Amino acid sequence: MCTDSQLHLDWQWNVNPWSKQDNPSSALGLFLCGALSGDYPHSSDHAFRWLLYGQRQNAAATASYERCLAQGELHLYSAVAGAAGDRVPDFEDVLIHLEWQAYADPLSLDRALSARTAGGSEASAVVRDIAALYNLLQGASISPNVCQLYRACWQVDPDRLFAAAQRMLDGIKSGRMLHPYLLGAEPAPTSLANVVPR
Known part of the structure; x- marks a missing residue:
């Protein structure tokens, strides 16, 4: 799933604490607010903008996120949630x-x-x-x-x-x-x- 985004997403998770909007949890949380309740009409757009914000100095990463989003919103946020680089599950x-x-x-x-x-x-x-x-x-x-x-x-x-x-x-x-x-x-x-x- 969005293999070209996986390393970028994993890096973004690992270097930013949850207290910073650069962390993918900000984007993921906002996406879930809309997806679970439907009460946040702009959540998808804002979530993606937060995701891009966390890679604002990395054009290759933001371009890979754009390509992943083109495959569907669920595809993107499944990739965001599960990004683990080359970590072996244990x-x-x-x-x-x-x-x-x-x-x-x-x-x-x-x-x-x-x-x-x-x-x-x-x-x-x-x-x-x-x-x-x-x-x-x-x-x-x-x-x-x-x-x-x-x-x-x-x-x-x-x-x-x-x-x-x-x-x-x-x-x-x-x-x-x-x-x-x-x-x-x-x-x-x-x-x-x-x-x-x-």
Whole structure:
């Protein structure tokens, strides 16, 4: 999907924090506002302008984005959401980060899974899947490395990624997962909280 844009998009994700409009999350969030609700009539145009803004000094990147958009808006934003460069998906590593996220921001997992399975939504399944990934990424936004890993896994097998997230969320909700700190452990180099994210 938009292979000539993938490296540019991955770079744009990795070098810009979520707090900057240069990060693709600004464009993706605005696109989703319109796609999910239909209440933002100019969201598509503004989203694309933010995406271009993040590459305003790279004509090759902006030209590749234009070509990707010509293949369809969903095609473009699927590429934006899943851009991971040449990152190899590692579902074992994902489990570690999802466990940390379940402790640190369980609501992000809940939002992600709810977005993916929203019943009766007018939005297409593709849009809901993008929204689910967006929420999952938001919960790990302090670590570009983790976000890249999530995007790489989503590209290859979104069902497996979200099934892992569901297992973590179920563990938190049922009380089966209790962080070692809550059991009296002290912070240590081998502690989950100090190992991830990285």
